[in-house]
Amino acid sequence: MPDHDSTTLLTRQTKRRRVDIGVKRTVGSPIFTRARETLFDSMNQSHGSNQDGDCSLVSHGHSGTNSDGEKSNVLRKLLKRANSYEDTIMPFPGATIISQLLKNNIGKNGGSDSGFQGSGALSSGGSEIQAEDACSNSSRDQDSPSDCLSPGPPLPPSSSSSSFGRPPPPSNLNSHAPPQPLCLSSFDLDRLSDEHLRAKRARVENIIRGMSHSPLVRPNGSDHNQESNRENENSSNNSTSSNDHRGDGNSHNTSSHNHIRSNCPSSLLSSPGSRGGVVGVGEVYRENKRKQRLPQQQHSFTQLVCSRQEQRQEERRQLKLQLEDMQKQLRQLQEKFYQIYDSETEEEEENGESGEVDRGGEREEDGNLSEDSIRSDGLEERHRDRGRHSHDELSELDPGLFLDRARALLREQALLDGDIEEDVDGREEEEDRNGERVMKRRGEAAGRRGGGRQLAETLKQELNCAVSQVVDTVVKGFSSPKQAVSHHLGCHSNTPAAPSSSSNSSSSCPPPFGPLPSLTPDSRFGSGALALTLNGDGSPTPNYHSSNQRLHCFGDVIVPSPLDSFSGLSGRLSGVHTPNDQTEALPLVVRKNGGGGGGENIHPSLPPPPPPPHHPSLHPSPLTASLGFSPPSFRHPFPLPLMGYPFQSPLGSHGGGAGYPPGAKDHHRSSPDSMDMTRETVSLRTKMAALGGGHLSHHHHRQSSPSQHGPEGLSLSLIKSECGDLQDIADISPYSGSTIQEGLSPNHLKKAKLMFFYTRYPSSNMLKMYFSDVKFNRCITSQLIKWFSNFREFYYIQMEKFARQAINEGVTAAEELSVGRDAELFRALNMHYNKANDFEVPDRFLEVAQVTLREFFNAIVAGKDADPSWKKAIYKVICKLDSEVPEVFKSPNCLQELLHD
DNA sequence: GGTATTCCTG
DNA sequence: CAGGAATACC
Numbered sequence: 001m002p003d004h005d006s007t008t009l010l011t012r013q014t015k016r017r018r019v020d021i022g023v024k025r026t027v028g029s030p031i032f033t034r035a036r037e038t039l040f041d042s043m044n045q046s047h048g049s050n051q052d053g054d055c056s057l058v059s060h061g062h063s064g065t066n067s068d069g070e071k072s073n074v075l076r077k078l079l080k081r082a083n084s085y086e087d088t089i090m091p092f093p094g095a096t097i098i099s100q101l102l103k104n105n106i107g108k109n110g111g112s113d114s115g116f117q118g119s120g121a122l123s124s125g126g127s128e129i130q131a132e133d134a135c136s137n138s139s140r141d142q143d144s145p146s147d148c149l150s151p152g153p154p155l156p157p158s159s160s161s162s163s164f165g166r167p168p169p170p171s172n173l174n175s176h177a178p179p180q181p182l183c184l185s186s187f188d189l190d191r192l193s194d195e196h197l198r199a200k201r202a203r204v205e206n207i208i209r210g211m212s213h214s215p216l217v218r219p220n221g222s223d224h225n226q227e228s229n230r231e232n233e234n235s236s237n238n239s240t241s242s243n244d245h246r247g248d249g250n251s252h253n254t255s256s257h258n259h260i261r262s263n264c265p266s267s268l269l270s271s272p273g274s275r276g277g278v279v280g281v282g283e284v285y286r287e288n289k290r291k292q293r294l295p296q297q298q299h300s301f302t303q304l305v306c307s308r309q310e311q312r313q314e315e316r317r318q319l320k321l322q323l324e325d326m327q328k329q330l331r332q333l334q335e336k337f338y339q340i341y342d343s344e345t346e347e348e349e350e351n352g353e354s355g356e357v358d359r360g361g362e363r364e365e366d367g368n369l370s371e372d373s374i375r376s377d378g379l380e381e382r383h384r385d386r387g388r389h390s391h392d393e394l395s396e397l398d399p400g401l402f403l404d405r406a407r408a409l410l411r412e413q414a415l416l417d418g419d420i421e422e423d424v425d426g427r428e429e430e431e432d433r434n435g436e437r438v439m440k441r442r443g444e445a446a447g448r449r450g451g452g453r454q455l456a457e458t459l460k461q462e463l464n465c466a467v468s469q470v471v472d473t474v475v476k477g478f479s480s481p482k483q484a485v486s487h488h489l490g491c492h493s494n495t496p497a498a499p500s501s502s503s504n505s506s507s508s509c510p511p512p513f514g515p516l517p518s519l520t521p522d523s524r525f526g527s528g529a530l531a532l533t534l535n536g537d538g539s540p541t542p543n544y545h546s547s548n549q550r551l552h553c554f555g556d557v558i559v560p561s562p563l564d565s566f567s568g569l570s571g572r573l574s575g576v577h578t579p580n581d582q583t584e585a586l587p588l589v590v591r592k593n594g595g596g597g598g599g600e601n602i603h604p605s606l607p608p609p610p611p612p613p614h615h616p617s618l619h620p621s622p623l624t625a626s627l628g629f630s631p632p633s634f635r636h637p638f639p640l641p642l643m644g645y646p647f648q649s650p651l652g653s654h655g656g657g658a659g660y661p662p663g664a665k666d667h668h669r670s671s672p673d674s675m676d677m678t679r680e681t682v683s684l685r686t687k688m689a690a691l692g693g694g695h696l697s698h699h700h701h702r703q704s705s706p707s708q709h710g711p712e713g714l715s716l717s718l719i720k721s722e723c724g725d726l727q728d729i730a731d732i733s734p735y736s737g738s739t740i741q742e743g744l745s746p747n748h749l750k751k752a753k754l755m756f757f758y759t760r761y762p763s764s765n766m767l768k769m770y771f772s773d774v775k776f777n778r779c780i781t782s783q784l785i786k787w788f789s790n791f792r793e794f795y796y797i798q799m800e801k802f803a804r805q806a807i808n809e810g811v812t813a814a815e816e817l818s819v820g821r822d823a824e825l826f827r828a829l830n831m832h833y834n835k836a837n838d839f840e841v842p843d844r845f846l847e848v849a850q851v852t853l854r855e856f857f858n859a860i861v862a863g864k865d866a867d868p869s870w871k872k873a874i875y876k877v878i879c880k881l882d883s884e885v886p887e888v889f890k891s892p893n894c895l896q897e898l899l900h901d
Numbered sequence: 902g903g904t905a906t907t908c909c910t911g
Numbered sequence: 912c913a914g915g916a917a918t919a920c921c
Contacts, residue, residue, distance in 0.1 A: 749912085764905095785905070786906095786913070787912080789906065789907070790912060790913080792906090792907090793907075871907090872907095875906095
């Protein structure tokens with residue numbers, strides 16, 4: 001980024017900080033406290049004490065001695081924490097990770113989080129709009145997103161730090177620490193999870209949008225305008241980002257829909273928005289890249305090479321956006337809770353509405369100083385704050401999406417519980433900012449609490465699912481660029497909204513969201529991870545666990561890695577590959593393209609294996625294990641494809657589809673082809689051997705399956721590339737053949753050698769029959785034929801050698817020559833074709849060998865060897881001695897069977 | 902012209 | 912064991 005960008009970033013950050021602070025307040029606002037109280041009351045009274053204790057960290061000051069008061073305090077604290085966390089760092093590992101990532105990214109970008117935070121707090125609230133713009137700008141910039149995100153954390157710091165007395169950074173650290181989680185316990189966790197879920201959703205949506213959108217040139221300038229336009233289009237109030245934020249708040253009051261939409265545009269599009277204006281450019285750009293990538297993967301690898309950097313940036317942006325989304329989601333969740341439980345706050349809300357201007361200062365103070373004071377702000381303020389926060393801080397994120405999701409969730413819950421329905425409606429109304437309804441709610445609130453619990457549970461479940469999905473998606477993305485792409489693709493396919501990018505830009509946000517509730521769970525998040533059951537119908541728990549694990553893993557991986565690592569990961573994953581990262585994956589891809597230049601060019605970077613890029617943390621087994629990703633995947637953008645091939649090795653595996661481990665297959669789906677292709681293209685037969693070692697090893701590791709294939713399995717696959725048939729590549733597609741391998745593996749070679757005991761002159765058709773697990777193409781066929789040719793060569797050489805030896809030894813009659821299992825000739829042959837001697841050579845082979853030896857003996861004795869083509873007669877004889885190859889060899893697993901026997 | 906095989910080389 | 916060249920066959 002140019003210097004000016006950095007400066008802008010700083011300004012943005014400062015602004016953002018402000019915004020964040022304001023947001024924090026909102027979070028910390030009394031409403032939250034009440035919500036907390038209600039939640040706690042309903043949720044667990046027993047836990048309350050503990051939580052209080054935990055929460056005690058925050059000053060209880062206001063709350064009365066009453067348990068309720070304590071609870072409220074606790075809730076407030078929790079909320080504050082959550083807010084502070086959101087801004088600073090999420091208590092969740094994932095959140096923390098994200099925050100860290102964002103920070104790291106920022107750092108990479110050149111922006112200094114710390115500096116921002118410090119300055120950010122400083123910035124006055126007056127520039128919220130600007131802050132938004134800045135965010136959008138920053139978001140626009142690839143790096144900028146992080147900046148926007150970063151602000152979030154920073155903002156809280158001021159409030160959080162003041163309120164909590166923690167410095168933002170420490171808070172982050174602390175947040176990671178277990179104690180906080182404890183404090184947060186159910187409620188915070190729920191919120192966090194919700195936010196995560198939302199964030200995931202938002203990410204997915206963003207991704208989808210990006211996918212859908214036609215590739216755009218990065219817009220440096222018009223982003224803001226675009227954003228504003230989009231926002232306007234969306235209908236929400238936002239003519240401008242600044243207006244939007246405030247307007248959002250208002251809009252929320254007026255109508256939840258508006259709020260959502262406004263948010264949506266900003267978040268979705270904008271995530272755009274913040275990236276926003278950037279989005280306009282950034283998103284489009286991303287989209288373009290994504291689209292290109294997809295086609296590239298599927299169609300050709302060359303394109304991939306072209307836009308590495310762009311992809312990287314996009315990935316960064318996406319990551320940032322995701323983080324932002326997550327934060328937004330969390331906020332939304334909080335809001336929901338507030339709405340649900342806030343009946344009390346109604347009064348305050350009205351008051352709060354009176355002065356938005358004051359809010360800025362008050363909020364900060366309130367958030368920091370006392371929750372009670374915050375209450376005075378009222379729901380509206382919260383909304384406003386929310387809107388601001390979302391727009392300002394998370395401008396990129398789509399608050400609308402979150403809201404929609406939240407609504408959907410609420411609705412679902414309502415469906416589950418009639419009581420809840422009312423609550424939901426109330427929420428919406430609250431969103432609308434109808435203070436009156438809020439008041440009504442209060443009355444209901446008491447009754448609701450039961451519903452509130454349910455809601456909380458449902459929200460938790462949904463959050464868990466969403467988090468898990470998000471984590472999965474993120475991890476996948478990181479793990480392999482292609483995967484990420486695939487995910488994106490998947491999202492597209494899955495998400496109806498995704499299809500039209502352009503449409504999405506203007507109105508896309510709302511539509512996607514609207515459908516989200518229903519779609520969200522599975523379809524949207526497309527990635528298998530998505531399987532969330534937002535409704536909570538399903539498997540929240542399993543998902544939850546998975547999510548947690550994933551989060552941990554993710555956290556482990558990500559947290560340590562600075563943005564660089566992140567970017568590297570993203571690049572790796574995306575396939576954009578930073579030069580370092582790309583080392584492995586890209587080359588392959590490139591190769592494919594043309595054998596040519598583009599790919600190769602990329603490769604160069606690869607060679608210098610990126611030692612630093614890969615953080616040890618990245619490889620963490622846990623992730624791979626939990627996620628199912630193989631560690632290599634992280635390194636290799638295209639791990640999946642590779643995995644598939646290795647397994648394919650005839651010997652081991654096989655078993656058709658069975659050969660692949662389920663997980664592996666799934667991975668392959670994403671983008672195995674590219675990998676294989678590239679590899680194949682890259683390494684020809686010659687290379688195959690070399691590759692066999694390295695690649696195969698990778699495959700092996702990746703593939704949990706213990707296929708016999710050694711590391712070499714892949715080598716042969718490369719041949720295909722040589723053939724250069726795109727079709728082949730396409731065919732290679734991991735899925736196409738259940739377990740059909742593109743190339744020949746060492747096992748295949750071994751199998752061929754064993755087959756040589758039966759047939760010295762196999763026909764191509766015969767080979768196809770017996771190597772059914774291999775996808776035959778010219779190259780493969782030629783290679784197999786070449787193998788047998790080589791076998792024959794060795795065979796005849798040995799025959800001639802021993803025939804002459806016999807002659808030299810004084811053997812006069814061919815009859816004297818016999819080939820037994822103890823014969824030196826046989827041992828030589830067996831050593832060559834059955835080195836392990838784990839296969840029982842058929843007697844027929846001994847007979848043929850004896851015949852061959854005698855033919856050579858006779859020919860030599862007869863002096864026929866003078867004729868240059870004297871061996872042809874012998875070949876002609878021997879070729880007739882081929883015997884049927886046992887059916888066993890037709891089985892891909894024949895080696896295992898044969899060897900075991 | 903393409904394929905298959907052999908021979909030679911590494 | 913693969914690549915390349917040469918040769919033979921279709």
